Amino acid sequence: MIKKLVTATAFCGLMAGAAQAQTIGVAMSLFDDNYLTVLRHNIQRHADDLGVTVQMEDAQGNIARQQSQIENFVASGVDGVIVMLVDADSGRAMSRIAERADVPLIFVNMLPANMDDFPAKQAWVGSDEEQAGELQATEMCRLLGGEGDAVILMGQLGTTGQRGRTAAVERVLQSEECSGINVLDSQTGNWMRTAALDLMTNWLSSGMQPDAVFANNDEMALGAIQALKAAGISMGDVVVGGVDATQDAMAALQAGDLDVTVYQSARGQGEGSLDTVLSIIRGEDVPQRVGIPFELVTPENVAEYVDQN
Template sequence: MNKNLIAAGFVSLLSTTAMAETIGVSMALFDDNFLTVLRNGMIEQAEALDGVDVQVEDAQNDVAKQLDQINNFIASGVDAIIVNPVDTSATQAMTDAAAAAGLPLIYVNRQPVNVDTLPDNQAFVASNEIESGTLAAFEGCKLLRAAGKAGGARIYVMMGELSNQAAVQRTKDFHDVIAMDMCNFIEIIDEQTANWSRDEAQDLMTNWLSAAENFDAVFANNDEMAIGAIQAMKAAGIDMADVIVTGVDATQDAMLSMAQGDLDVTVFQDAAGQGAGALDAALKLAAGEDVDQKVYIPFQLVNPANLAGFMAKN
């Protein structure tokens, strides 16, 4: 059988299945570089499918506002809901609201606290955070050893929002790596949250620098905080060749920072792929199809050696 005819028929079937589908999307925050890529991934996927209307709302980092958005989506008669949670520990009420209405719900990027007890018509699409922090911290450990610091290295850790599962898991990953025989020469001087924010990270790093502690590296839960730390260090006249800085997400700004010789490590999280995957899962559930309840899109280590390949993708 002609493969082109098969492909054309499949696309036609998708378009028919998705005809006049309306998907409500509640994003934790619009003003975030990574989440913007994720949101655009959903929108672009919808635009590629005839008849799919995506209604996207900004929860502005407000849990109550996000729950109101979900209830409004239900009242307006959407076919499915996608949620990027503000607070991953507050998702049970969202699950209950959607379940009571019989509507499919997809959590994207941030793991809900009730991920292991989701109803059959709910799912989670993201990347496995055990990989993210582990890849970043282990590469940071290897770089410190290569720099001759195996006899003892001192680092700062910047955490994301403490209400966010990713921040908790990535920080745990850092600690787990440091507990390994290969990396137990690393001592954490201090760890504090900078709430995923470049500005807050810059302020936090400035405060740490004022303490005049000797340190060898900064391990940050995301790229925005890593960049903020770099900005503070450069403002203080520190040579970035003397400090290892790790982040997570492989944002455009992070890859530019790495190309300039400032950021040493990041981990590619396919935000656009997560967005597209969440929309696909929502459409399948709305059509009565089965989907895996946990859909993981792999993380990938990014360092100066393979940076060019990742920059070419974006």
């Protein structure tokens, strides 16, 4: 059974409150990302359902651009702001901009570095990145029988997803049950399929042939699969895991190419971030951390997760 987001801020009285919040600024770190595209579309869909106007901006992976977008939102008089950060450490600067203007701010997905020092009218809606890495690594260790050579494809360095997921994978691999798994190399593929394909190709060209690929997200896992298949390696000989449970990953699971992914609810995060900012605008008390759990997806239960986001 898929867990559904139920927060103290959600639907009761929402339609009445939405009418008071004409415009919400949404600053996304990158439009050109599979999961973040789904997240963005869920925010837009939920806003349309509630009669709320959202202004979407793409930071294109640039911290300075994103900060400027937040400043422009505030200057234009938006009622609230939702931000998916380019970098976790930039959260403090974004918080200060919103706090000075007394504009509610919700961080979505990426956990900001200043999470423990939030001012009033600010909160985070997202998922525990370490939980994703732990679920992925534990299942992959089981499939490997606790032995083999592995590589780790990391997301963009400095992001909470990269930090949390990688740290959890490394911690699981240090456990007694998984101590026979040897990590040959860990490098960043910047969350991108093509970058991961190139990196995996380079590893294979150097003579490296891992038994497992721990990827911080599905896009990189899919890039690694492309490289492995191009090199003539049977996917039955390599255990590959990702995170996010994107539709492309679901298809790869069903085809037998991908072995494991972890469901991250773009719907839960998108709806939750909008519901939370609207609740703050209405003057309601909200938790400053709204957690959306990750869930393990395998070939055995993949049918339950298709089309969930």
